[in-house]
Amino acid sequence: MADIKAKREIERKYEAGDGGLPDLTGVGPVAAVVDQGVAELDAVYYDTPDERLTADGLTLRRRTGGADAGWHLKFPVSPGVRDEIHAPLSDTVPPALAGLVRSRVRDAELLPLVRIRSRRGISHLVDADGTPLAEVAVDAVRAERLTGHGGAAQWTEIEVELADDGDPALLDAVGKRLRKAGVRPSPAASKLARALTETAPPDRPRPTAAGHAAPTTAGDHVLAYLRAQRDALVALDPAVRRDEYDSVHQMRVATRRLRSALRTYRKVLDRTTTDPVRAELKWLGTELGLGRDQEVLAERLTTGLDELPYTLITGPVRTRLRTWSRSARGDARRRLLADLDSDRHLALLDTLDALLADPPLRPAAAGKPAKVITKAVHKDFAALSALLRHALDLPPGHDRDLALHEARKKAKATRYAAEAAVPALGDPAVGLVKAAKSLQSLLGDHQDSVMARRTLRELAGQAHEAGESAFTYGVLHGREEQSAAELEARLPETWRAIEKGTAL
Known part of the structure; x- marks a missing residue:
């Protein structure tokens, strides 16, 4: 477990508009927007054949490229907030992460479900001292379903992730600036959720959380x-x-x-x-x-x-x-x-x-x-x-x-x-x-x-x-x-x- 790391991820997702990313200088304490270059990310998402993890809002992926290549397991905390568990790269699901999903997976097999490749343009929002406040990523996404006879999809989105110990109020201010520029919040909670919807075979219903009528008896x-x-x-x-x-x-x-x-x-x-x-x-x-x-x-x-x-x-x-x-x-x-x-x-x-x-x-x-x-x-x-x-x-x-x-x-x-x-x-x-x-x-x-x-x-x-x-x-x-x-x-x-x- 020594190589397993955990962090809380607080982010907002947006549909990239035709105008691209507007200038965010001057939003709250943001003194400058610093270009960090482009990263090529390649992630394969794993789940059971009946998508138990996805149904509960969890994501398990193996990703190469970028500064945090490795295995990532994300647990939902609240809208826009997830706990991310990181493990080093390996060919199979790390036992420590497999244990964390065992209560949901049980005896089922974890299989590659979707592959998502992103060309990510990265910028840091920094304050007057140069301290990073948030990271803004513009992702050109290509998704491919790996099971069944699903298809492929592509889209562009914007992610704004708060820096560690950052003030969530900054995300509100950035969101206000983006909406003013015509950029709208993404209807999907994650890339995986959107990929599953857009690459599903036409005749396959998407699994949904079980609903129950209001109790009467x-x-x-x-x-x-x-x-x-x-x-x-x-x-x-x-x-x-x-x-x-x-x-x-x-x-x-x-x-x-x-x-x-x-x-x-x-x-x-x-x-x-x-x-x-x-x-x-x-x-x-x-x-x-x-x-x-x-x-x-x-x-x-x-x-x-x-x-x-x-x-x-x-x-x-x-x-x-x-x-x-x-x-x-x-x-x-x-x-x-x-x-x-x-x-x-x-x-x-x-x-x-x-x-x-x-x-x-x-x-x-x-x-x-x-x-x-x-x-x-x-x-x-x-x-x-x-x-x-x-x-x-x-x-x-x-x-x-x-x-x-x-x-x-x-x-x-x-x-x-x-x-x-x-x-x-x-x-x-x-x-x-x-x-x-x-x-x-x-x-x-x-x-x-x-x-x-x-x-x-x-x-x-x-x-x-x-x-x-x-x-x-x-x-x-x-x-x-x-x-x-x-x-x-x-x-x-x-x-x-x-x-x-x-x-x-």
């Missing part, structure tokens, strides 16, 4: 929610592989939402089909949680140590904590990447696709959303109430900790059930989502304290065996005990407020 609403979480699993896969911030947590949440919805809405979807799917989702969520739980726990222990007066810190506590954290996180990361590449994970994604394509609907799926969905959410809420009351009836200690952990898991399930209900039930479901989230947060802090105390006891034992002082671990343990007691004291009043304020 209870089954429609549940399937819409499941579909959104399936899409999140697929979309987050490359972010997890790249170790992007919060991606593991978000992917884990998607697995939990899927599991929760499949359990809560068993009157809508037949559990004989969905229970095996829930089991596989639990496996994936557990694997995702290994690193995430470790990260949260390490942050908690480090923060607790930072808050102690230096007089209460004895021995190499910080070093031991850092070593424990790095070792555990590295092991969890390697295991997770292996999981994402496994046949088991790809089979789960295929199973979810099949479930949504041909859902095992039960009679209640055809019912009115307000009736069917409300009943299901009420059932979850009642189970949460019973679990929490049972936990609070127990004396403080191990059994209560376990019971509160079970209540925490049910609070999550209730929250996710209410999320799925929002489109059908509106504000009452929104209120329950907020209430369940606040309770989940409180119970989550309590469980974090339980896990922190367990880890502190383990670290204290290791320190003792190494001949180090275990005093500081005991201090931190005592503070965690006090924190847990305070959280438990807040629970009865918090729950009474939630019961009173829930309108669903």
Whole structure:
């Protein structure tokens, strides 16, 4: 992965008018337009035979010529903004890039789809100090479809790409000048999108993103929610592989939402089909949680140590904590990447696709959303109430900790059930989502304290065996005990407020 580079690409595309590129000197901070010569670019775009990457707005190409020859994989972020992953030239798709598209490609083969050759005239827009602000390219494009019996096309376009850390307002100003000169924005999001449209065989329909009618039945609403979480699993896969911030947590949440919805809405979807799917989702969520739980726990222990007066810190506590954290996180990361590449994970994604394509609907799926969905959410809420009351009836200690952990898991399930209900039930479901989230947060802090105390006891034992002082671990343990007691004291009043304020 050392040769893999990433950058954010912010650009605008325009149809080149008859007048060519107008003078952009004086647009905003642009002091000069500096000619950089002409480059001959030759790019071959790859995709599956059914164009899965293109359907999701991704592009994978091998390009020669220019300053950035190599393999480029682009992920859409927002209109005009893409994240570009660059790998060195090779004859085949680099394994690192193949991994980033595996959740979409799966067992399909990546094939050359379109060849695009461009004669690119390059100019730099620079400020008074000569600092590049943006690059303007005028491309004479020739596109050729490499599969089927497609044809060829050619056109000329203008690209304006913002320099690294540039001000996006410059693109607005440049766009205004171009439109004033008669240059219009391109209707195509990319060269590939335009090439696919203009070179497609006349009798071949272009693949389009699947559309779904507005939900009307209870089954429609549940399937819409499941579909959104399936899409999140697929979309987050490359972010997890790249170790992007919060991606593991978000992917884990998607697995939990899927599991929760499949359990809560068993009157809508037949559990004989969905229970095996829930089991596989639990496996994936557990694997995702290994690193995430470790990260949260390490942050908690480090923060607790930072808050102690230096007089209460004895021995190499910080070093031991850092070593424990790095070792555990590295092991969890390697295991997770292996999981994402496994046949088991790809089979789960295929199973979810099949479930949504041909859902095992039960009679209640055809019912009115307000009736069917409300009943299901009420059932979850009642189970949460019973679990929490049972936990609070127990004396403080191990059994209560376990019971509160079970209540925490049910609070999550209730929250996710209410999320799925929002489109059908509106504000009452929104209120329950907020209430369940606040309770989940409180119970989550309590469980974090339980896990922190367990880890502190383990670290204290290791320190003792190494001949180090275990005093500081005991201090931190005592503070965690006090924190847990305070959280438990807040629970009865918090729950009474939630019961009173829930309108669903």
